[in-house]
Amino acid sequence: MQRQIALKSALIVLLSLLLLIPLNMIEGQIRARSLYLDAVKQDIATSWTGEQAVMSPVLVQPYQVSSTNKKNPVIIRYLLIPARHLQIAADARSEMRSRGIYEVPVYTSELQFDGRIMQKNWHEQRDKVSAQQNFESFLPPYLAMYLSDPRGVGNSFKATLNGRTAELVPGAGIPLLENGFRVELPPALLEQGDYLEFKLQFELRGMSKLGFIPAAESVNLQMRSDWQHPKFSGAFLPLEHEIDEVGFRAAWSVNEFSSAAKNKLQLCQGGKCTALLQTQLSVEFFQPVDIYQQAERAVKYGVLFIAISFVSFFIFEALTTVRIHPIQYTLVGLSLAIFYLLLISLSEHMVFLWAYLIATCACTLLLLAYLSKVLAKPWQARIFCGCLAGLHAMLYVILQLEDFALLMGAMLLFVLLAILMLATRTIDWYALPGAGQLGSQGELFEKSI
Numbered sequence: 221m222q223r224q225i226a227l228k229s230a231l232i233v234l235l236s237l238l239l240l241i242p243l244n245m246i247e248g249q250i251r252a253r254s255l256y257l258d259a260v261k262q263d264i265a266t267s268w269t270g271e272q273a274v275m276s277p278v279l280v281q282p283y284q285v286s287s288t289n290k291k292n293p294v295i296i297r298y299l300l301i302p303a304r305h306l307q308i309a310a311d312a313r314s315e316m317r318s319r320g321i322y323e324v325p326v327y328t329s330e331l332q333f334d335g336r337i338m339q340k341n342w343h344e345q346r347d348k349v350s351a352q353q354n355f356e357s358f359l360p361p362y363l364a365m366y367l368s369d370p371r372g373v374g375n376s377f378k379a380t381l382n383g384r385t386a387e388l389v390p391g392a393g394i395p396l397l398e399n400g401f402r403v404e405l406p407p408a409l410l411e412q413g414d415y416l417e418f419k420l421q422f423e424l425r426g427m428s429k430l431g432f433i434p435a436a437e438s439v440n441l442q443m444r445s446d447w448q449h450p451k452f453s454g455a456f457l458p459l460e461h462e463i464d465e466v467g468f469r470a471a472w473s474v475n476e477f478s479s480a481a482k483n484k485l486q487l488c489q490g491g492k493c494t495a496l497l498q499t500q501l502s503v504e505f506f507q508p509v510d511i512y513q514q515a516e517r518a519v520k521y522g523v524l525f526i527a528i529s530f531v532s533f534f535i536f537e538a539l540t541t542v543r544i545h546p547i548q549y550t551l552v553g554l555s556l557a558i559f560y561l562l563l564i565s566l567s568e569h570m571v572f573l574w575a576y577l578i579a580t581c582a583c584t585l586l587l588l589a590y591l592s593k594v595l596a597k598p599w600q601a602r603i604f605c606g607c608l609a610g611l612h613a614m615l616y617v618i619l620q621l622e623d624f625a626l627l628m629g630a631m632l633l634f635v636l637l638a639i640l641m642l643a644t645r646t647i648d649w650y651a652l653p654g655a656g657q658l659g660s661q662g663e664l665f666e667k668s669i
Contacts, residue, residue: 228537231546232530236523239553243522246560250519253564254512260322265427268317268326269372272426273500275433276306277418278485279337280364280393280402283349284356294356298395299345300485304415306335306436312445314505317427321568325447325505326427328374333365333420335436342410360404363418364392366433367400374423379403381418388422396493431502434474435481441472443503451506455479455499472501511567511575514619519560521615521629526553528611528636532604535644542596552587559583559612573616580612 265271281299312329342361349355363381367373370390379386381403392400403418410416424430431454432441446467452458456478461470476482484496529552537544559579566575584605591601618628 229534232534232549235546235549235553236526236530239526239550239557240523242554242557243519243560246522246557246564247516247519249561250512250515250564253568254516257322257512260319261324261428263319264317264324264326268427269369269425270427271368271429271431272329272372272424273366273368273431273433273497273502274331274424275366275397275400275496276303276308276435276439277333277335277363277365277420278302278394278435279342279361279405279416281342281346281349281361282359282393284359285352285354286356287354296359298489299349300394300435300489301337301341301345302481302485303335303418303436304338304341304438306333306434306439308333308432308439308441308443310430310432310441310443312430312443312447312503314445314447324427325507326425327430327445327447327505329424329426329430329445331420331422331424333418335418337363337416337418339410339414339416342416360407361410362389362393362405363403364394365400365402365420366392366394366397367424369426370399370401372425373401374425377420377422379418379420381405381409382412382416394488396488396491429502429504431500432472433497433500434479435485435496437476437481439472439474439479441474441501442469443471444469445503445505447505449506451504452502453504454501456501458501470503474501511564511572514572515560515564515567517625518563518615518619521618522557522560524633525556525608525611529553529556529604529608531640536595536600539647540596542594544594548594551590555583555586555590576612576616580609584609584612 279299279301281301282296283299284294284296287293287295309332310329312327314325314327316323317326318324346358350358377388379388386403388401388403390401392398393402394400403420405416432439434441434456444467448463448465448467450461450463450468450470452461452470456472456474458470458472461468479499481496481499484499487493488496530549533544533549533552536542559582562579562582563575566578569575587608588601588605591604592598595601595604614628614632618625618632621628
Protein backbone atom coordinates (compact mmCIF):
# COMPACT_ATOMS: atom_id res chain seq x y z
CA MET A 221 0.00 0.00 0.00
CA GLN A 222 2.81 2.39 0.84
CA ARG A 223 4.27 1.78 -2.59
CA GLN A 224 0.92 2.62 -4.21
CA ILE A 225 0.74 5.88 -2.26
CA ALA A 226 4.29 6.75 -3.28
CA LEU A 227 3.58 6.01 -6.94
CA LYS A 228 0.36 8.01 -6.85
CA SER A 229 2.16 10.94 -5.20
CA ALA A 230 4.89 10.86 -7.84
CA LEU A 231 2.27 10.74 -10.60
CA ILE A 232 0.44 13.74 -9.16
CA VAL A 233 3.68 15.71 -8.95
CA LEU A 234 4.44 14.79 -12.57
CA LEU A 235 0.97 15.90 -13.69
CA SER A 236 1.42 19.20 -11.84
CA LEU A 237 4.70 19.80 -13.66
CA LEU A 238 3.16 18.90 -17.01
CA LEU A 239 0.34 21.38 -16.40
CA LEU A 240 3.00 24.09 -16.24
CA ILE A 241 3.15 23.79 -20.04
CA PRO A 242 -0.36 25.17 -20.73
CA LEU A 243 0.12 27.76 -17.98
CA ASN A 244 3.34 28.96 -19.63
CA MET A 245 1.61 29.02 -23.01
CA ILE A 246 -1.18 31.17 -21.59
CA GLU A 247 1.35 33.48 -19.93
CA GLY A 248 3.16 33.77 -23.26
CA GLN A 249 -0.11 34.72 -24.95
CA ILE A 250 -0.68 37.44 -22.33
CA ARG A 251 2.77 38.85 -22.99
CA ALA A 252 2.18 38.73 -26.74
CA ARG A 253 -1.02 40.74 -26.38
CA SER A 254 0.80 43.24 -24.17
CA LEU A 255 3.52 43.63 -26.80
CA TYR A 256 0.85 44.18 -29.42
CA LEU A 257 -0.54 47.01 -27.29
CA ASP A 258 2.94 48.58 -27.27
CA ALA A 259 3.02 48.26 -31.05
CA VAL A 260 -0.34 50.05 -31.23
CA LYS A 261 1.10 52.88 -29.11
CA GLN A 262 4.03 53.20 -31.51
CA ASP A 263 1.65 53.23 -34.46
CA ILE A 264 -0.44 56.01 -32.91
CA ALA A 265 2.72 57.92 -31.99
CA THR A 266 3.81 57.73 -35.63
CA SER A 267 0.57 59.23 -36.95
CA TRP A 268 -0.19 61.55 -33.99
CA THR A 269 2.82 62.45 -31.84
CA GLY A 270 4.78 60.64 -29.14
CA GLU A 271 5.55 61.52 -25.56
CA GLN A 272 6.51 65.17 -25.22
CA ALA A 273 9.38 66.76 -23.29
CA VAL A 274 9.52 70.58 -23.37
CA MET A 275 12.58 72.55 -22.28
CA SER A 276 11.96 76.02 -20.91
CA PRO A 277 13.20 78.86 -23.19
CA VAL A 278 16.87 79.81 -23.03
CA LEU A 279 18.76 82.70 -24.59
CA VAL A 280 21.26 81.42 -27.17
CA GLN A 281 24.22 83.61 -28.09
CA PRO A 282 26.21 82.12 -30.98
CA TYR A 283 29.73 83.35 -31.62
CA GLN A 284 32.65 82.58 -33.90
CA VAL A 285 36.16 81.57 -32.89
CA SER A 286 39.18 80.98 -35.06
CA SER A 287 40.57 77.50 -35.57
CA THR A 288 43.91 76.07 -36.69
CA ASN A 289 42.04 73.70 -38.97
CA LYS A 290 42.55 74.96 -42.53
CA LYS A 291 39.35 73.32 -43.77
CA ASN A 292 37.28 74.98 -41.04
CA PRO A 293 39.12 78.17 -40.08
CA VAL A 294 36.08 79.47 -38.16
CA ILE A 295 34.03 77.49 -35.63
CA ILE A 296 30.61 78.51 -34.30
CA ARG A 297 30.00 77.98 -30.61
CA TYR A 298 26.99 78.75 -28.44
CA LEU A 299 26.30 80.35 -25.08
CA LEU A 300 23.15 79.09 -23.31
CA ILE A 301 21.82 81.67 -20.86
CA PRO A 302 18.88 80.69 -18.60
CA ALA A 303 15.93 82.87 -17.71
CA ARG A 304 15.96 84.38 -14.23
CA HIS A 305 12.25 83.82 -13.57
CA LEU A 306 9.84 81.63 -15.51
CA GLN A 307 6.12 80.98 -15.06
CA ILE A 308 4.57 78.06 -16.97
CA ALA A 309 0.84 77.43 -17.37
CA ALA A 310 -0.36 74.19 -18.97
CA ASP A 311 -3.93 73.11 -19.70
CA ALA A 312 -4.17 69.63 -21.22
CA ARG A 313 -7.32 68.17 -22.79
CA SER A 314 -7.28 64.40 -23.16
CA GLU A 315 -8.97 61.99 -25.55
CA MET A 316 -8.69 58.31 -26.45
CA ARG A 317 -7.35 57.06 -29.78
CA SER A 318 -8.03 53.45 -30.70
CA ARG A 319 -6.70 50.75 -32.99
CA GLY A 320 -9.06 47.79 -33.01
CA ILE A 321 -9.79 46.85 -29.39
CA TYR A 322 -6.85 48.87 -28.02
CA GLU A 323 -7.10 52.44 -26.72
CA VAL A 324 -4.31 54.90 -25.92
CA PRO A 325 -4.71 58.32 -24.25
CA VAL A 326 -3.53 61.37 -26.20
CA TYR A 327 -3.72 65.04 -25.27
CA THR A 328 -3.73 68.56 -26.65
CA SER A 329 -2.16 71.08 -24.28
CA GLU A 330 -2.31 74.86 -24.25
CA LEU A 331 1.09 76.09 -23.01
CA GLN A 332 2.16 79.56 -21.92
CA PHE A 333 5.68 80.60 -20.86
CA ASP A 334 6.23 83.97 -19.18
CA GLY A 335 9.80 84.80 -18.21
CA ARG A 336 12.59 87.30 -17.81
CA ILE A 337 16.21 87.13 -18.92
CA MET A 338 18.53 89.56 -17.15
CA GLN A 339 20.68 91.80 -19.33
CA LYS A 340 23.46 91.53 -16.78
CA ASN A 341 23.83 87.78 -17.35
CA TRP A 342 23.96 88.27 -21.11
CA HIS A 343 26.66 90.98 -20.89
CA GLU A 344 28.77 88.98 -18.42
CA GLN A 345 28.77 85.91 -20.67
CA ARG A 346 29.62 88.00 -23.75
CA ASP A 347 32.50 89.73 -21.94
CA LYS A 348 34.03 86.38 -20.94
CA VAL A 349 33.83 85.07 -24.47
CA SER A 350 35.16 88.23 -26.13
CA ALA A 351 38.22 88.09 -23.86
CA GLN A 352 39.32 84.80 -25.43
CA GLN A 353 42.30 85.01 -27.78
CA ASN A 354 40.65 83.12 -30.62
CA PHE A 355 37.38 85.08 -30.44
CA GLU A 356 36.21 86.45 -33.80
CA SER A 357 32.68 87.88 -33.59
CA PHE A 358 29.18 87.50 -32.20
CA LEU A 359 26.24 86.31 -34.27
CA PRO A 360 22.62 87.47 -33.72
CA PRO A 361 21.16 85.99 -30.51
CA TYR A 362 17.82 84.20 -30.30
CA LEU A 363 15.43 82.69 -27.79
CA ALA A 364 15.25 78.90 -28.21
CA MET A 365 12.90 76.20 -27.00
CA TYR A 366 13.53 72.46 -27.36
CA LEU A 367 10.67 70.01 -28.01
CA SER A 368 11.14 66.25 -28.20
CA ASP A 369 8.55 65.92 -30.99
CA PRO A 370 7.94 69.21 -32.85
CA ARG A 371 5.23 67.58 -34.97
CA GLY A 372 2.91 68.26 -32.05
CA VAL A 373 3.10 72.06 -32.34
CA GLY A 374 -0.27 73.43 -33.45
CA ASN A 375 -1.06 76.34 -35.73
CA SER A 376 -2.03 78.73 -32.93
CA PHE A 377 1.20 80.13 -31.51
CA LYS A 378 2.14 83.58 -30.34
CA ALA A 379 5.41 85.16 -29.18
CA THR A 380 6.03 88.60 -27.66
CA LEU A 381 9.32 90.20 -26.59
CA ASN A 382 9.02 93.20 -24.26
CA GLY A 383 5.42 93.48 -25.41
CA ARG A 384 6.28 93.38 -29.13
CA THR A 385 5.06 90.58 -31.40
CA ALA A 386 7.80 88.30 -32.71
CA GLU A 387 7.88 85.44 -35.20
CA LEU A 388 8.77 81.84 -34.48
CA VAL A 389 11.36 80.08 -36.65
CA PRO A 390 11.45 76.26 -36.93
CA GLY A 391 14.43 74.60 -35.26
CA ALA A 392 15.76 75.29 -31.77
CA GLY A 393 19.26 76.08 -33.06
CA ILE A 394 20.96 74.32 -30.13
CA PRO A 395 23.54 71.63 -30.96
CA LEU A 396 22.24 68.17 -29.97
CA LEU A 397 18.84 69.75 -29.21
CA GLU A 398 17.73 70.80 -32.68
CA ASN A 399 14.02 69.94 -32.40
CA GLY A 400 11.78 72.85 -31.51
CA PHE A 401 11.67 76.50 -32.52
CA ARG A 402 13.37 79.83 -31.85
CA VAL A 403 12.63 83.55 -31.83
CA GLU A 404 15.21 85.84 -33.43
CA LEU A 405 16.26 88.75 -31.17
CA PRO A 406 17.46 92.12 -32.48
CA PRO A 407 20.64 92.95 -30.45
CA ALA A 408 19.21 96.39 -29.70
CA LEU A 409 16.33 94.74 -27.84
CA LEU A 410 18.74 93.35 -25.26
CA GLU A 411 20.25 96.77 -24.71
CA GLN A 412 16.95 98.27 -23.56
CA GLY A 413 16.15 98.10 -19.86
CA ASP A 414 17.48 95.68 -17.27
CA TYR A 415 15.84 92.56 -18.62
CA LEU A 416 14.19 90.94 -21.61
CA GLU A 417 10.61 89.95 -20.92
CA PHE A 418 9.12 87.25 -23.14
CA LYS A 419 5.83 85.42 -23.50
CA LEU A 420 5.33 82.29 -25.62
CA GLN A 421 1.94 80.70 -26.23
CA PHE A 422 1.30 77.65 -28.38
CA GLU A 423 -0.66 74.42 -28.66
CA LEU A 424 1.13 71.10 -28.24
CA ARG A 425 -0.15 67.61 -28.99
CA GLY A 426 1.29 64.50 -27.39
CA MET A 427 0.62 60.98 -26.20
CA SER A 428 0.64 59.35 -22.76
CA LYS A 429 3.19 61.68 -21.14
CA LEU A 430 3.99 65.39 -20.89
CA GLY A 431 7.29 66.49 -19.37
CA PHE A 432 9.05 69.80 -18.71
CA ILE A 433 12.80 70.45 -18.41
CA PRO A 434 13.30 73.43 -16.04
CA ALA A 435 16.25 75.24 -17.66
CA ALA A 436 15.76 78.47 -15.70
CA GLU A 437 16.99 79.75 -12.36
CA SER A 438 13.46 79.83 -10.95
CA VAL A 439 10.52 77.92 -12.43
CA ASN A 440 6.89 77.82 -11.30
CA LEU A 441 4.59 75.45 -13.16
CA GLN A 442 0.81 75.30 -12.88
CA MET A 443 -0.88 72.45 -14.73
CA ARG A 444 -4.43 71.22 -15.00
CA SER A 445 -6.14 68.56 -17.08
CA ASP A 446 -9.39 66.61 -17.38
CA TRP A 447 -7.50 63.30 -17.00
CA GLN A 448 -8.50 61.62 -13.73
CA HIS A 449 -5.55 59.27 -13.28
CA PRO A 450 -2.27 61.23 -13.45
CA LYS A 451 1.05 59.70 -12.48
CA PHE A 452 3.66 62.24 -11.39
CA SER A 453 7.27 61.28 -12.01
CA GLY A 454 10.68 62.64 -12.90
CA ALA A 455 13.29 64.59 -10.95
CA PHE A 456 10.72 66.82 -9.22
CA LEU A 457 7.31 65.97 -7.78
CA PRO A 458 4.57 68.60 -7.42
CA LEU A 459 4.47 70.62 -4.23
CA GLU A 460 0.70 70.31 -4.24
CA HIS A 461 -1.86 68.49 -6.33
CA GLU A 462 -5.58 67.80 -6.35
CA ILE A 463 -7.32 64.93 -8.13
CA ASP A 464 -11.09 64.55 -8.46
CA GLU A 465 -13.75 63.40 -10.92
CA VAL A 466 -13.18 66.52 -13.04
CA GLY A 467 -9.45 65.93 -13.51
CA PHE A 468 -6.34 67.10 -11.72
CA ARG A 469 -4.47 70.26 -10.82
CA ALA A 470 -0.83 70.36 -9.78
CA ALA A 471 1.87 72.93 -9.03
CA TRP A 472 5.67 72.68 -9.10
CA SER A 473 8.33 75.10 -7.91
CA VAL A 474 11.97 74.55 -8.92
CA ASN A 475 14.92 76.80 -8.06
CA GLU A 476 18.58 76.97 -9.06
CA PHE A 477 19.73 75.08 -5.97
CA SER A 478 17.62 72.03 -6.81
CA SER A 479 17.94 72.03 -10.60
CA ALA A 480 21.49 73.42 -11.10
CA ALA A 481 20.25 74.76 -14.43
CA LYS A 482 23.28 77.01 -15.05
CA ASN A 483 25.81 74.22 -14.59
CA LYS A 484 23.86 71.81 -16.76
CA LEU A 485 23.47 74.39 -19.51
CA GLN A 486 27.23 74.92 -19.43
CA LEU A 487 27.73 71.18 -19.85
CA CYS A 488 25.30 71.26 -22.76
CA GLN A 489 27.38 74.03 -24.37
CA GLY A 490 30.22 71.51 -24.46
CA GLY A 491 28.05 68.83 -26.07
CA LYS A 492 26.96 67.00 -22.89
CA CYS A 493 23.21 67.53 -22.61
CA THR A 494 22.30 64.26 -20.86
CA ALA A 495 22.32 65.77 -17.37
CA LEU A 496 20.06 68.61 -18.51
CA LEU A 497 17.53 66.27 -20.12
CA GLN A 498 17.40 64.10 -17.00
CA THR A 499 16.16 66.98 -14.82
CA GLN A 500 12.66 66.52 -16.12
CA LEU A 501 9.37 66.69 -14.26
CA SER A 502 6.52 64.91 -15.96
CA VAL A 503 2.91 63.81 -15.81
CA GLU A 504 1.89 60.47 -17.25
CA PHE A 505 -1.68 60.02 -18.45
CA PHE A 506 -1.82 56.74 -16.61
CA GLN A 507 -4.34 54.00 -17.37
CA PRO A 508 -5.05 52.50 -13.93
CA VAL A 509 -6.39 49.16 -15.17
CA ASP A 510 -3.61 47.37 -17.01
CA ILE A 511 -5.39 44.11 -17.82
CA TYR A 512 -2.25 42.43 -19.12
CA GLN A 513 -0.23 43.19 -16.02
CA GLN A 514 -3.04 41.96 -13.78
CA ALA A 515 -3.57 38.82 -15.85
CA GLU A 516 0.16 38.07 -15.87
CA ARG A 517 0.28 38.43 -12.08
CA ALA A 518 -2.81 36.20 -11.76
CA VAL A 519 -1.41 33.38 -13.88
CA LYS A 520 1.58 33.10 -11.56
CA TYR A 521 -0.85 31.75 -8.95
CA GLY A 522 -2.04 29.03 -11.34
CA VAL A 523 0.47 26.48 -10.02
CA LEU A 524 -0.72 27.19 -6.48
CA PHE A 525 -4.36 26.57 -7.39
CA ILE A 526 -3.51 23.33 -9.17
CA ALA A 527 -1.34 22.16 -6.27
CA ILE A 528 -4.06 22.91 -3.71
CA SER A 529 -6.65 21.04 -5.78
CA PHE A 530 -4.44 18.01 -6.32
CA VAL A 531 -3.39 17.82 -2.67
CA SER A 532 -7.05 18.02 -1.63
CA PHE A 533 -7.96 15.23 -4.04
CA PHE A 534 -5.05 13.09 -2.88
CA ILE A 535 -5.96 13.38 0.81
CA PHE A 536 -9.62 12.81 0.02
CA GLU A 537 -8.71 9.75 -2.03
CA ALA A 538 -6.41 8.35 0.66
CA LEU A 539 -9.02 8.63 3.41
CA THR A 540 -12.11 7.44 1.54
CA THR A 541 -13.14 4.69 -0.83
CA VAL A 542 -13.29 7.14 -3.76
CA ARG A 543 -10.59 6.66 -6.37
CA ILE A 544 -9.72 9.51 -8.75
CA HIS A 545 -8.04 8.56 -12.03
CA PRO A 546 -4.98 10.50 -13.28
CA ILE A 547 -7.00 11.57 -16.32
CA GLN A 548 -9.53 13.14 -13.98
CA TYR A 549 -6.70 14.94 -12.19
CA THR A 550 -5.53 16.24 -15.57
CA LEU A 551 -8.98 17.46 -16.65
CA VAL A 552 -9.43 19.33 -13.37
CA GLY A 553 -5.98 20.92 -13.80
CA LEU A 554 -6.78 21.98 -17.36
CA SER A 555 -10.05 23.57 -16.26
CA LEU A 556 -8.10 25.58 -13.67
CA ALA A 557 -5.59 26.66 -16.33
CA ILE A 558 -8.24 27.66 -18.87
CA PHE A 559 -9.54 30.19 -16.34
CA TYR A 560 -6.62 32.52 -17.12
CA LEU A 561 -7.16 32.29 -20.88
CA LEU A 562 -10.82 33.17 -20.38
CA LEU A 563 -9.80 36.04 -18.11
CA ILE A 564 -7.50 37.75 -20.59
CA SER A 565 -9.79 37.22 -23.59
CA LEU A 566 -12.84 38.58 -21.77
CA SER A 567 -11.02 41.52 -20.16
CA GLU A 568 -10.11 42.88 -23.61
CA HIS A 569 -13.81 43.49 -24.24
CA MET A 570 -15.21 44.42 -20.81
CA VAL A 571 -14.28 45.72 -17.37
CA PHE A 572 -11.67 43.52 -15.66
CA LEU A 573 -13.96 42.85 -12.67
CA TRP A 574 -16.73 41.47 -14.85
CA ALA A 575 -14.27 39.42 -16.88
CA TYR A 576 -12.83 37.95 -13.68
CA LEU A 577 -16.31 37.18 -12.32
CA ILE A 578 -17.50 35.50 -15.52
CA ALA A 579 -14.32 33.41 -15.86
CA THR A 580 -14.54 32.34 -12.21
CA CYS A 581 -18.22 31.37 -12.48
CA ALA A 582 -17.68 29.49 -15.75
CA CYS A 583 -14.77 27.39 -14.46
CA THR A 584 -16.35 26.81 -11.03
CA LEU A 585 -19.66 25.64 -12.51
CA LEU A 586 -17.81 23.37 -14.94
CA LEU A 587 -15.91 21.75 -12.07
CA LEU A 588 -19.10 21.46 -10.02
CA ALA A 589 -20.88 19.60 -12.82
CA TYR A 590 -17.86 17.35 -13.37
CA LEU A 591 -16.94 16.60 -9.74
CA SER A 592 -20.54 15.87 -8.77
CA LYS A 593 -20.11 12.57 -10.63
CA VAL A 594 -16.44 11.99 -9.87
CA LEU A 595 -16.70 12.31 -6.09
CA ALA A 596 -18.83 10.07 -3.93
CA LYS A 597 -21.44 12.66 -3.04
CA PRO A 598 -22.52 15.88 -4.81
CA TRP A 599 -22.25 17.94 -1.62
CA GLN A 600 -18.54 17.13 -1.50
CA ALA A 601 -18.17 18.69 -4.96
CA ARG A 602 -20.08 21.75 -3.78
CA ILE A 603 -17.73 22.19 -0.81
CA PHE A 604 -14.67 21.89 -3.07
CA CYS A 605 -16.02 24.38 -5.63
CA GLY A 606 -17.07 26.78 -2.89
CA CYS A 607 -13.54 26.76 -1.48
CA LEU A 608 -12.14 27.25 -4.99
CA ALA A 609 -14.43 30.25 -5.54
CA GLY A 610 -13.22 31.67 -2.23
CA LEU A 611 -9.61 31.30 -3.38
CA HIS A 612 -10.43 33.14 -6.61
CA ALA A 613 -11.99 35.93 -4.56
CA MET A 614 -8.83 36.14 -2.46
CA LEU A 615 -6.73 36.25 -5.62
CA TYR A 616 -8.77 39.17 -6.97
CA VAL A 617 -8.18 41.10 -3.75
CA ILE A 618 -4.44 40.41 -4.02
CA LEU A 619 -4.40 41.69 -7.61
CA GLN A 620 -6.06 44.95 -6.56
CA LEU A 621 -3.74 45.56 -3.60
CA GLU A 622 -0.63 46.06 -5.71
CA ASP A 623 1.47 47.54 -2.91
CA PHE A 624 0.54 44.72 -0.52
CA ALA A 625 0.38 41.86 -3.05
CA LEU A 626 3.45 40.06 -1.66
CA LEU A 627 2.20 40.35 1.92
CA MET A 628 -1.28 39.12 1.05
CA GLY A 629 0.09 36.27 -1.06
CA ALA A 630 2.43 35.15 1.73
CA MET A 631 -0.41 35.26 4.27
CA LEU A 632 -2.64 33.22 1.95
CA LEU A 633 0.04 30.55 1.53
CA PHE A 634 0.62 30.41 5.27
CA VAL A 635 -3.11 30.04 6.04
CA LEU A 636 -3.54 27.29 3.43
CA LEU A 637 -0.52 25.40 4.75
CA ALA A 638 -1.78 25.77 8.32
CA ILE A 639 -5.21 24.41 7.37
CA LEU A 640 -3.62 21.47 5.57
CA MET A 641 -1.33 20.63 8.48
CA LEU A 642 -4.05 20.92 11.14
CA ALA A 643 -6.54 18.91 9.08
CA THR A 644 -4.10 16.01 8.58
CA ARG A 645 -2.22 16.04 11.89
CA THR A 646 -4.12 12.99 13.28
CA ILE A 647 -3.61 10.86 10.19
CA ASP A 648 -1.30 7.87 10.53
CA TRP A 649 0.11 7.75 7.01
CA TYR A 650 1.73 4.35 7.68
CA ALA A 651 -1.60 2.83 8.66
CA LEU A 652 -3.76 4.00 5.78
CA PRO A 653 -6.30 1.36 4.63
CA GLY A 654 -5.88 -0.52 1.38
CA ALA A 655 -7.93 0.08 -1.70
CA GLY A 656 -11.61 -0.38 -1.07
CA GLN A 657 -11.23 -0.42 2.72
CA LEU A 658 -11.89 2.26 5.31
CA GLY A 659 -9.70 2.65 8.36
CA SER A 660 -10.58 4.52 11.49
CA GLN A 661 -8.97 7.70 10.19
CA GLY A 662 -11.10 7.56 7.06
CA GLU A 663 -14.25 7.21 9.15
CA LEU A 664 -13.20 10.16 11.31
CA PHE A 665 -12.50 12.17 8.16
CA GLU A 666 -15.96 11.49 6.72
CA LYS A 667 -17.59 12.32 10.03
CA SER A 668 -15.68 15.59 10.24
CA ILE A 669 -16.91 16.52 6.77
